[in-house]
Amino acid sequence: MGQVKFRYLGNSGLKISEIAYGNWLTHGSQVEADVATACVRQALEEGITTFDTADVYANTKAEAVLGEALANERRESLEIFTKVYWPTGPAGPNDSGLSRKHIMESINGSLKRLGTDYVDLYQAHRYDTETPLEETMQAFADVVRSGKALYIGVSEWTAEQLRAGHALAQDLGIQLISSQPQYSMLWRVIESEVVPTSRELGVSQIVWSPIAQGILTGKYKPGQAPPEGSRATDEKGGADMIGRWMTDDVLGRVQKLEPIAAEAGLTMAQLAVAWVLQNDNVAAAIIGASRPEQVTDNVRAGGVELDASQLAAIDEALGDAVISDPAMTAKSAPSRRPS
Numbered sequence: 001m002g003q004v005k006f007r008y009l010g011n012s013g014l015k016i017s018e019i020a021y022g023n024w025l026t027h028g029s030q031v032e033a034d035v036a037t038a039c040v041r042q043a044l045e046e047g048i049t050t051f052d053t054a055d056v057y058a059n060t061k062a063e064a065v066l067g068e069a070l071a072n073e074r075r076e077s078l079e080i081f082t083k084v085y086w087p088t089g090p091a092g093p094n095d096s097g098l099s100r101k102h103i104m105e106s107i108n109g110s111l112k113r114l115g116t117d118y119v120d121l122y123q124a125h126r127y128d129t130e131t132p133l134e135e136t137m138q139a140f141a142d143v144v145r146s147g148k149a150l151y152i153g154v155s156e157w158t159a160e161q162l163r164a165g166h167a168l169a170q171d172l173g174i175q176l177i178s179s180q181p182q183y184s185m186l187w188r189v190i191e192s193e194v195v196p197t198s199r200e201l202g203v204s205q206i207v208w209s210p211i212a213q214g215i216l217t218g219k220y221k222p223g224q225a226p227p228e229g230s231r232a233t234d235e236k237g238g239a240d241m242i243g244r245w246m247t248d249d250v251l252g253r254v255q256k257l258e259p260i261a262a263e264a265g266l267t268m269a270q271l272a273v274a275w276v277l278q279n280d281n282v283a284a285a286i287i288g289a290s291r292p293e294q295v296t297d298n299v300r301a302g303g304v305e306l307d308a309s310q311l312a313a314i315d316e317a318l319g320d321a322v323i324s325d326p327a328m329t330a331k332s333a334p335s336r337r338p339s
Helices: 033-045 057-069 100-114 133-145 159-172 194-201 212-217 238-245 248-255 258-263 268-277 292-299 308-321 327-331
Strands: 006-008 015-017 019-022 050-052 079-084 119-124 149-154 176-179 204-207 282-287
Touching (some): 015 282, 019 033, 033 292, 057 100, 100 119, 100 133, 119 133, 119 176, 133 159, 149 159, 159 176, 159 194, 176 194, 194 204, 212 268, 258 268, 258 308, 268 292, 268 308, 282 292
Parallel strands (some): 019 282, 050 079, 079 119, 149 176, 176 204
Antiparallel strands (some): 006 015
């Protein structure tokens, strides 16, 4: 067993592993099922109990792969999270969004693929501007009351959206306890609004992309072509996400983190994961892996405490490469439901 520590998720009694395993860009698309299973086995071996997926990942295949990989585990010893919003299936008019119809159909599909009677956390994968929030929260409340989900969370909602959703959840007697934003040393847009609002409401962050899609590992060097087979060369979606960081200025600044990581006795990837876990509003950092050894590497970031001088050195190294404009949360979310 690894040294994975546990944190409470929001103002609830649910504990989750501070390193969570996610299968966004990997299972069902980038890596074969047997490798995906090996990565999940390694996560379990290291003491990770929290697994995050979504119906849209690889158009439902990622959930099925995760369900098979976890099939022989004791269900009560795991925390399984999934999400609803993005188009699935043939992407018909009701195959996306947070309408009652789509939520009810999606939870049933997710449970079937995951091979479980319930998920521990069901998350709104984005905010749906085309469905009344009351309809969405009522549907989530019915999902919880039917025993198909224990808690509710959201992903990439603004502070205002979070506040409105949380108020309705309270009225309906259900617990909205988590927010799943992108967060890393380079992408800090949640710090000024989402985090203070979440603290006030009793909501934790479960953060995705703590290594900034691999940029913070230091493997991408300024002035050099990306390594063969890396995320930046993946045409199935990986390269699009990583594009904003692939400038010589950003990559050069990231290289300056190497001595800071070395002094802390960490790899650059471990430093990046440890950095997000310094924020006390973060309950877990989601790691992904295309090889089992990446899981082992990332888990070593759990329980690491960085001191003030190390945090200051990181800020100085990255300088104005850091993006912290809170308006980016709304800007990077869709203004209309995708079809």
